[in-house]
């Protein structure tokens with residue numbers, strides 16, 4: 049049973065591959081992921097596309113173990129063990145959830161500087177899905 | 190608008206019942222409700238049935254309210270399935286209250302039912318995941334344990350909440366559940382055992398999470414003036430409030446506050462003309478231990494960030510000045526999604542009347558209580574104030 053079908057996934061590729069945010073033409077704030085109406089002013093649905101840097105800081109995190117992984121990520125957990133999931137506060141303002149890679153789960157801390165990279169997320173319905181994951185930012189902040 | 194009262198409340202046993210269908214579970218709760226109506230229950234008076242249900246594994250998504258209603262002998266009513274994830278039952282109750290307040294029907298059934306153990310473990314996880322944000326949270330590899338873990342980690346960081354605080358919620362609720370003959374887990378646990386349970390989504394371990402449960406509940410709602418035709422001790426719905434929030438946690442104003450709870454509680458207190466200090470007993474949504482701590486704060490029982498110390502001081506123990514989850518809560522009593530909200534109402538109905546099935550769980554002399562029911566990680570919240 050697929051949770052996010054291929055067409056559903058395909059529609060969000062600009063966000064997943066290139067972190068395309070939507071800058072509100074009324075209040076100037078960046079909505080990421082996109083909203084139908086700007087979530088900051090609730091008054092405009094006119095946006096300009098902006099590409100986010102992908103850099104930010106860990107706002108909070110969890111380490112997902114065997115019992116916490118959804119079925120489609122169970123294989124990843126079995127093969128690689130506990131995996132970190134974070135909410136990152138991006139430098140442009142928005143927060144976004146994503147997995148962390150290239151890090152020992154024990155070393156993840158709140159406030160840690162990270163940047164987004166295009167990675168393999170998982171496979172469902174026979175299609176490999178790619179999207180951003182966060183990795184530690186070399187040289188810190 | 191008319192004042193509204195609850196005049197009967199019933200609940201099935203909560204647990205794993207491979208031999209029972211949703212219809213049979215609902216019947217058990219319905220008959221228990223009928224028995225509780227002091228002057229007798231007459232199904233012919235019921236005009237509407239609002240049934241909370243998430244989806245029962247997809248077996249009867251359409252028309253399930255008609256199905257369980259006719260099965261218990263209530264055909265030809267205004268039957269509706271109410272779905273707001275884990276808050277479905279609480280929303281069924283306030284929908285029934287709104288119906289009676291508006292004067293559309295005089296006597297209304299509110300209930301809930303869920304069958305979670307008929308499907309395989311993986312499918313259960315699928316169904317539990319359908320109430321979260323699918324496109325981002327699910328695709329980051331989380332289920333609800335992971336989402337509440339993100340909240341817990343931040344709460345620990347901002348306010349110094351500890352591993353022990355989390356585990357004490359489980360210890361307290363299991364202690365109460367051990368006194369509840371209808372609870373899924375009728376056994377106590379120790380702090381040491383709760384703290385050392387296997388990690389599910391750090392910082393949350395197995396004892397921080399509620400289980401999967403089958404169960405049903407039913408309450409009978411009528412107008413305050415008609416209530417005396419059913420009983421001398423109706424329980425009045427003094428106030429209620431509901432609020433939705435951004436589905437994904439990363440979209441919310443704050444990570445450590447359920448804004449839905451705050452707003453729903455504000456409305457409920459205002460309608461009832463009371464404040465948090467007037468609440469003597471509460472059933473709150475402890476799907477994860479951190480959720481009960483958030484509830485203390487967001488309902489105004491203590492200051493933001495102070496839930497850990499507030500718990501450790503013993504206020505919310507069954508012997509404390511404001512017992513919380515005397516039933517055992519979602520943690521020990523069980524969490525049959527759609528049934529949870531009206532199951533809370535069942536507990537409070539009997540607590541406030543002083544006729545709890547097992548007297549060791551009875552809190553004495555309480556006159557006003559609060560119900561708090563949360564959908565998913567806070568996407569929907571309903572708060573209800575009840576009084577005798």
Ligand SMILES: [Zn+2]
Pocket residue numbers: 072073074075076077086087088089090091092
């Ligand atoms: Zn705007």
